[in-house]
Amino acid sequence: MTPAGASAARRGFGQTSRNDAWWLQPLTVFIGLSIFLVYANFRVFQNAYFEFGGYLTPFYSPLLWGDSPHAWFQGVPDWLPRWISPAMVILVFPAGFRFTCYYYRGAYYKAFWGDPPACAVGELRDEFRGENSLPLIVQNVHRYFLYFAIAFLFLLAHDAWKGMWFDDGAGGKEFGIGVGTIVLTLNVVFLSGYTLGCHSLRHLVGGFLDVFSGSKGRKKAWDCVTCLNEHHMKWAWISLIWVMFTDLYVSMLARGEWTDWRIL
Amino acid sequence: MTTKATFRIWRGTKEGGEFQDFPTEVTEGMVVLDAVHKVQAEQAGDLACRWNCKAGKCGSCSAEVNGMPKLMCMTRLSDLDLSKPVTIEPVQTFPVIRDLVTDVSWNYEVKKRIKPFKPRKPDFEDGTWRMHQEDVDRVQEYRKCIECYLCQDVCHVLRDHKKHDEFIGPRFFTYVAALEMHPLDTEDRVEELREANGIGYCNITKCCTVVCPEHIKITDNAIIPLKERVVDRFFDPVKILFRKLFGK
Numbered sequence: 001m002t003p004a005g006a007s008a009a010r011r012g013f014g015q016t017s018r019n020d021a022w023w024l025q026p027l028t029v030f031i032g033l034s035i036f037l038v039y040a041n042f043r044v045f046q047n048a049y050f051e052f053g054g055y056l057t058p059f060y061s062p063l064l065w066g067d068s069p070h071a072w073f074q075g076v077p078d079w080l081p082r083w084i085s086p087a088m089v090i091l092v093f094p095a096g097f098r099f100t101c102y103y104y105r106g107a108y109y110k111a112f113w114g115d116p117p118a119c120a121v122g123e124l125r126d127e128f129r130g131e132n133s134l135p136l137i138v139q140n141v142h143r144y145f146l147y148f149a150i151a152f153l154f155l156l157a158h159d160a161w162k163g164m165w166f167d168d169g170a171g172g173k174e175f176g177i178g179v180g181t182i183v184l185t186l187n188v189v190f191l192s193g194y195t196l197g198c199h200s201l202r203h204l205v206g207g208f209l210d211v212f213s214g215s216k217g218r219k220k221a222w223d224c225v226t227c228l229n230e231h232h233m234k235w236a237w238i239s240l241i242w243v244m245f246t247d248l249y250v251s252m253l254a255r256g257e258w259t260d261w262r263i264l
Numbered sequence: 265m266t267t268k269a270t271f272r273i274w275r276g277t278k279e280g281g282e283f284q285d286f287p288t289e290v291t292e293g294m295v296v297l298d299a300v301h302k303v304q305a306e307q308a309g310d311l312a313c314r315w316n317c318k319a320g321k322c323g324s325c326s327a328e329v330n331g332m333p334k335l336m337c338m339t340r341l342s343d344l345d346l347s348k349p350v351t352i353e354p355v356q357t358f359p360v361i362r363d364l365v366t367d368v369s370w371n372y373e374v375k376k377r378i379k380p381f382k383p384r385k386p387d388f389e390d391g392t393w394r395m396h397q398e399d400v401d402r403v404q405e406y407r408k409c410i411e412c413y414l415c416q417d418v419c420h421v422l423r424d425h426k427k428h429d430e431f432i433g434p435r436f437f438t439y440v441a442a443l444e445m446h447p448l449d450t451e452d453r454v455e456e457l458r459e460a461n462g463i464g465y466c467n468i469t470k471c472c473t474v475v476c477p478e479h480i481k482i483t484d485n486a487i488i489p490l491k492e493r494v495v496d497r498f499f500d501p502v503k504i505l506f507r508k509l510f511g512k
């Protein structure tokens with residue numbers, strides 16, 4: 001039944017009077033996220049080619065166990081099924097962070113769920129719960145993923161730092177910069193731009209206040225997060241693409257397909 | 265310089281209607297509302313449309329131009345492809361009265377249900393307050409709203425899912441934000457945001473932001489910050505525990 005005050009008109013799936021390419025944006029999101037999902041899954045199950053000298057790919061960082069010098073715990077626990085890779089355990093956090101991110105939510109509800117397919121375009125389903133009840137009410141945990149995501153920034157910054165130390169040929173380490181160092185460093189920069197522009201962070205650092213004067217520090221923090229937040233979508237895509245490229249770069253080095261140029 | 269353009273205008277009542285084509289001469293500088301007036305003057309004297317300021321400030325001339333919610337007075341013909349017919353139809357979310365005129369009175373009823381502004385005691389004996397500009401900056405954005413209801417029109421929760429009884433729509437989230445984040449206000453609207461206002465139905469797909477002629481960042485600056493306040497109150501176990509322990 002149509003509620004009082006509403007029009008009874010309801011368009012069918014994909015119906016619209018829009019004559020522009022409204023399908024282009026959701027399609028781009030669909031393709032972009034699908035490529036990432038397929039690639040990430042492949043890499044997570046591959047359980048190989050995740051390090052090259054001082055470089056460790058972000059997909060396997062932190063490396064909880066393994067025979068690598070990057071590993072927190074040496075060796076592979078016997079009780080662990082072989083198909084479980086260390087990436088599976090840790091990627092739950094960044095994956096959960098992105099999955100519950102306000103930007104991605106809006107984007108994949110459109111692109112993968114057609115809810116709506118695009119603005120002012122008819123939908124497939126009548127039924128709609130939004131984020132008002134289960135299951136999607138769970139999206140409200142986002143800020144907890146944020147806490148982990150911030151911790152990951154430190155871990156990845158540490159990886160970038162380790163990417164600046166190379167074997168000196170005499171059993172020691174020397175400082176240097178390779179293309180990989182830059183790739184790993186940019187990865188931290190882009191992920192920081194994304195993570196520190198988070199809507200939940202914006203709320204937590206100051207957005208919850210109604211009166212900013214008198215809380216100078218909070219106001220400043222809120223301004224900073226707001227500044228990144230205004231371009232949250234761009235940061236989301238740049239950091240996603242770059243993290244994938246960083247992984248590809250390290251894996252290609254590990255397979256011997258690409259050469260890492262030393263700049264310094 | 266004049267050119268020919270065809271306007272495909274929806275005509276009818278709540279019983280039903282159809283599109284009718286009006287080939288018209290248009291000149292440089294015209295907006296969609298001018299074209300509608302021209303059709304009214306030359307071909308269809310009984311064509312109903314609502315307008316007032318012709319300056320994008322009264323919010324009366326809302327309609328859908330080529331399928332997108334727009335203010336007719338602010339939509340330039342030079343921004344449209346005139347080689348194809350330009351469709352003009354009433355907003356879809358509210359019932360049609362006639363032609364391009366709809367009954368948006370549901371919005372007035374919703375507004376009445378929102379807890380009104382409740383300022384703290386005046387700061388001075390003469391009954392006045394002092395506020396810092398930085399404390400009202402945020403609220404001023406929401407107050408730019410001209411109540412055109414284009415955001416209500418495009419929001420799929422109302423448009424497609426007809427949740428008019430459980431969801432107040434983006435326009436009124438900006439309104440609640442303006443009150444709730446006001447530095448002088450002492451009222452608490454967080455519970456009603458979750459319950460009566462149905463903020464959980466919003467799936468942050470941002471169509472409201474896209475159509476807002478006042479460029480209010482409805483989703484990012486009003487709805488998401490309010491959702492976060494709802495999370496503080498109802499979903500964050502640490503915050504809930506903290507409140508239980510310290511009563512804050």
Ligand code: SF4
Pocket residue numbers: 418419420421433434465466467468469470471472473482483487
């Ligand atoms: S962001 Fe929310 S309120 Fe705005 S149009 Fe989308 S569902 Fe509606």
Ligand code: SF4
Pocket residue numbers: 408409410411412413414415416434435438475476477478479480482
């Ligand atoms: S928020 Fe924007 S789109 Fe919505 S009613 Fe106000 S001015 Fe119109």
Ligand code: FES
Pocket residue numbers: 097100101102103104142146194195197198199200201232
């Ligand atoms: S909102 Fe996007 S990361 Fe938090």
Ligand code: FES
Pocket residue numbers: 315316317318319320321322323324325326335336337338
């Ligand atoms: S006539 Fe006033 S906004 Fe268009």
